Amino acid sequence: MTKFAIQTLNAISPVGLQRLDRDVFDVGTDIRRPRAILLRSADLHSVEVPSSLYAVARAGAGTNNIPVDRLAALGVPVFNTPGANANAVKELVIAGMLLAARNLYHAADYTRDLVADKHLSGADLDKQVEAGKKQFAGFELPGKTLGVIGLGAIGVLVANAAQSLGLKVLGYDPAVTVKSAWQLSPQVEQVASVEELLSRSDMITLHVPLVEGTRGLINAQRVALMPEGSVVLNFARGGVVDEAAVLEALDSGHLHAYVNDFPSEAGAIHPKVIALPHLGASTGEAEDNCAVMAVDQLSDYLLHGNIRNAVNFPEVVMARTPGTTRLGIFNENKPNMIGQITAALAEAGLNVAEFTNKSKGEYAYTLVDVEGEVKDALKERILAIDGVIRARKIEG
Ligand SMILES: NC(=O)C1=CN([C@@H]2O[C@H](COP(=O)(O)OP(=O)(O)OC[C@H]3O[C@@H](n4cnc5c(N)ncnc54)[C@H](O)[C@@H]3O)[C@@H](O)[C@H]2O)C=CC1
Numbered sequence: 001m002t003k004f005a006i007q008t009l010n011a012i013s014p015v016g017l018q019r020l021d022r023d024v025f026d027v028g029t030d031i032r033r034p035r036a037i038l039l040r041s042a043d044l045h046s047v048e049v050p051s052s053l054y055a056v057a058r059a060g061a062g063t064n065n066i067p068v069d070r071l072a073a074l075g076v077p078v079f080n081t082p083g084a085n086a087n088a089v090k091e092l093v094i095a096g097m098l099l100a101a102r103n104l105y106h107a108a109d110y111t112r113d114l115v116a117d118k119h120l121s122g123a124d125l126d127k128q129v130e131a132g133k134k135q136f137a138g139f140e141l142p143g144k145t146l147g148v149i150g151l152g153a154i155g156v157l158v159a160n161a162a163q164s165l166g167l168k169v170l171g172y173d174p175a176v177t178v179k180s181a182w183q184l185s186p187q188v189e190q191v192a193s194v195e196e197l198l199s200r201s202d203m204i205t206l207h208v209p210l211v212e213g214t215r216g217l218i219n220a221q222r223v224a225l226m227p228e229g230s231v232v233l234n235f236a237r238g239g240v241v242d243e244a245a246v247l248e249a250l251d252s253g254h255l256h257a258y259v260n261d262f263p264s265e266a267g268a269i270h271p272k273v274i275a276l277p278h279l280g281a282s283t284g285e286a287e288d289n290c291a292v293m294a295v296d297q298l299s300d301y302l303l304h305g306n307i308r309n310a311v312n313f314p315e316v317v318m319a320r321t322p323g324t325t326r327l328g329i330f331n332e333n334k335p336n337m338i339g340q341i342t343a344a345l346a347e348a349g350l351n352v353a354e355f356t357n358k359s360k361g362e363y364a365y366t367l368v369d370v371e372g373e374v375k376d377a378l379k380e381r382i383l384a385i386d387g388v389i390r391a392r393k394i395e396g
């Protein structure tokens with residue numbers, strides 16, 4: 001059997017990579033004509049999609065670096081790893097709240113300067129430490145209100161953790177899932193609009209994907225709704241915030257701080273901005289979790305055609321029927337596709353042992369186990385059906 005070639009475009013934890021049996025998979029950075037691409041934040045938008053490509057796996061949550069729709073139209077699932085790095089982000093958000101509330105970043109700079117620039121020591125250092133500290137006096141978290149925008153894997157953890165630290169927590173998510181709703185602390189108050197959340201929060205934190213509907217979600221009009229001295233935390237994506245509007249509000253004193261994970265030229269050097277180098281998921285634990293989940297989903301797809309956690313196709317998982325051949329078929333989600341596919345199988349004299357078909361948005365995916373040999377002519381016949389995008393014979 002020809003090995004599946006998997007190209008890695010970022011550093012992927014070896015804990016995940018070692019799960020790929022090297023008798024079955026070739027894995028490396030310099031692979032040409034890959035069957036799959038395994039990546040983190042590498043930008044795939046400007047990359048030409050190789051015709052050899054069967055799948056893309058993102059070891060992480062955000063897929064805005066991947067042309068998800070273009071790949072869907074080619075029958076290429078894009079997998080991500082929901083929740084696998086959520087705890088790491090949650091911890092950084094809590095750290096970000098404390099950095100802002102206690103002015104820690106500037107306070108640490110101050111003490112470093114006393115020694116490194118002003119060369120103070122001993123009693124002189126003690127004196128300046130005590131004299132200078134009042135400028136960094138902060139506020140405590142209990143009793144303050146945190147607004148959480150986006151109550152998915154990360155937002156729920158942040159909301160619950162903030163609640164347990166004594167904050168009043170407001171949440172906004174127009175498409176909250178049943179799973180998230182079950183996990184959310186009952187004390188978290190769900191509000192009906194971003195506007196309400198902003199006008200009632202001392203701090204807001206963003207946990208939404210960057211898509212057209214969330215680009216510039218926090219803009220000048222919305223910043224104006226926030227109470228004087230509020231804090232914005234952005235560990236989602238830079239584009240979710242109109243940074244120019246936030247910088248203006250920091251300059252005017254309307255906002256106290258902007259803590260974010262996506263430095264820009266202007267933001268990185270602004271005195272009221274704490275810009276971290278995209279550290280949200282950078283813990284050993286999160287990197288291992290994401291790599292394991294991405295690798296397992298990818299290998300299950302390459303070996304068995306099963307789809308779990310693809311952002312552009314439905315969840316389709318079917319146990320293999322012994323002694324059969326499996327076909328994976330992507331098609332447009334329109335009437336009579338299943339009828340035409342099963343008719344083609346019947347014409348070829350093949351009995352269907354198991355069949356499953358699910359749709360998501362514009363597309364659908366079928367897994368079918370058939371008794372008998374699947375000849376290339378049958379694959380061509382299926383591909384010729386109007387609306388079929390891709391058909392793959394999956395050796396088993
Ligand atoms: N800084 C970092 O290193 C990391 C950043 N992220 C970012 O965080 C984002 C969220 O991650 P997860 O919580 O794991 O994703 P998730 O998919 O579990 O949750 C996202 C939530 O946002 C909600 N949402 C979508 N549009 C919304 C809107 N307009 N208003 C309010 N809610 C909206 C969805 O309904 C969903 O519940 C990712 O897409 C990624 O961009 C994720 C992991 C690490």
Ligand SMILES: O=C(O)CCC(=O)C(=O)O
Nearest residue numbers: 040041060061062281282
């Ligand atoms: O892989 C990383 O370090 C970034 C993680 C991230 O931004 C995500 O999972 O969306």
